[in-house]
Amino acid sequence: MKRSQDTMAMRTVLKSVLFAALTAFVALTGFAGTADAQNVRPPEGASTSSGPPQIAADKGGNYDIEMWNKVRRNVQGTVSIPDKKAGVLVDSSGETWRAMRNGPLPLYGAYGLGGIVALLALFFLLRGRIRVEHGLAGRTIERFSDFERTGHWLLATSFIILALTGLNVLYGRDVLMPIIGKEAFASIALTGKWLHNYVAFAFMVGLVMTFVTWVWYNFPHPRDIVWFLKGGGMFGGAHPAAKKFNAGQKIIFWAVMLGGLSLCLSGLQLLLPYDFAFFAKTFAILNGFGFDLPTQLTANQEQQLATTWHGIMALVLTVIIIAHIYIGSIGMEGAFDAMGSGDVDINWAKEHHSLWVEEELAKGDSGSGASARPAPAE
Ligand code: HEM
Incomplete structure (x- = not known):
């Protein structure tokens, strides 16, 4: 009984979360099969859904303005062939898509990217570099194996190439072209497009490698709440206890895995337009949860x-990864070594991952290198 109540509660929560996410997505994209395209700003002289020019028939204009207005606005006619979609002569949803692609997507993306850089700069100014409080011991402990670091760097380098070439698709024409000129931009854009298509497969491999090696350490635990309540020790006070990954890192892990998977699927849909129909299939699954999606x-x-989903997810993940790169490099003393050499200073490890250090020491890894001022685990 209790179990079935829990299941029902979980289903309700899942449904609400999915519903909120979808509503936001649909509202943001303005996507609807029969979009009225109110806010479309097409290029000068473009044919639009506001219909054909209102010229009277006796002046050589259109004879049936109303009919063409409907045709231009996505009207569904009747056809006798099995493919009922053929009843739509003009699919005007493209105009809604174009308005989104040229308006809110790059605009909010720019806010997000600019916002995170400003926030990190402010954090750096106020908090400075997060130091190892007890100083470096000069004695190290292995944090990540060669396999783990290979997976990480494959994921990281491919993501950075994908992010830069993807941002060029979204912003290059407005930002880069006026600076370097049309011809240089054309070569860069073409090379970037090819890189984007092929490096995507390296990203998929990196994603799988990091998932299988790290998923075990990233399941939620009640101590994660304590970690959040203490702000991860980043704003002063003792560092909360953590195993191999702390709560903040678990968030990064799941954001990368779920966001990365979603980027891969929508990217495959873009690469092979007629092979998957991912959205129709996803919508069909969601309809099983009570939705009513086309x-x-x-x-x-x-x-x-x-393209819209791919763009949104890519921008969200890039914003998150900028913060990750900051904290993994200049933001925190001793952090980069974990992915650089694979060995971290024992005092750094005790401060940030005290429970993990205890486990490793119990296994017999007492650290290597010169021993100096090791700090007590907090
Ligand atoms: C120059 C770029 C990057 C640097 C310097 C960097 C640095 C690091 C470091 C130092 C760690 C280990 C933290 C620890 O020992 O606890 C780490 C972990 C991780 N990195 Fe990166 N990273 C970079 C780029 C990326 C990118 C682009 C991705 C994914 C798209 C990524 C995904 C991850 C994940 C999932 C983890 C494990 C969870 C975590 O520690 O947050 N990294 N990275």
Whole structure:
């Protein structure tokens, strides 16, 4: 009884979360099969869903303005062939997509990217570099194996290439082209496009490698709440206890895994437009949870959803990763060694991952190198 109540409660929570995420996504993209395209700002002279020019028939204008207005606005006619989608002569959802792609997506993306850089700069100014409180002991302990670091750097380098080439697709024309000129930009954009297509596969391999090696350490635990309540020790006070990964790192891990998976799937949809229909399939699954989403999507609509979702997820993940890179390099003394050499100073380890150090020491790894001022575990 209790179990079935729990299951029902979980289903309700899951449904609400999914519903909120989808509502936000649909509202943000303005996507709807029969979009009225109110806020479209097409280029000058473009044919739009506001219909054909209102020229009277006696002046050589259109004879049936109303009919063409409807056709231009995605109207569904009747057809006798099995593919009912053929009843739509003009799929005007592309205009809604274009407005999104040229408006809110790059705009909010720029806010996010600029915002995180400003926030980190402010944090650095106020807090400075997070130091090892007891000083470096000069004695190290192995933090990550060669395999773990290979997976991390494959994931990291491929992500950085994908992020830079992807940002070039979104912002390059406005930001880079006026500086370097059209011809240089064309070569960079073309090379970037090829890199983006192929490096994506290295990213997928890196994602799988890091997932299988680290998933075991990233399941939530009640001590994660304490870690959050103490701000991870980043704003002063003792560092809360943590095993191999602390609560903040678990968030990064799951954001990278779920966001990365979603980027891979939407990216495959973009690479192979007619092979997957990921959105129609995902919507069909979600309809099983009580949603009422369209499952008859045209190839164009699939691609519109894929580019929009791919763009949103890429921007969100890039913002998160900028913060990760900061804390893993200049933001925290001793952190980079974990991914650099694989060995970290024992005092750093005791301050940030006290329970993990206890486990490692119990296994017999007493650290290596000169012994000096080892700090007590906190
Ligand atoms: C120059 C870029 C980067 C640097 C300097 C860096 C540094 C680090 C360091 C030092 C750690 C280990 C932290 C510890 O010992 O506790 C780490 C872990 C990790 N990194 Fe990176 N990283 C970079 C880029 C990336 C990118 C691009 C991704 C993914 C897209 C990524 C994903 C992860 C994940 C999932 C972990 C494990 C969870 C965590 O520690 O947050 N890293 N990174």
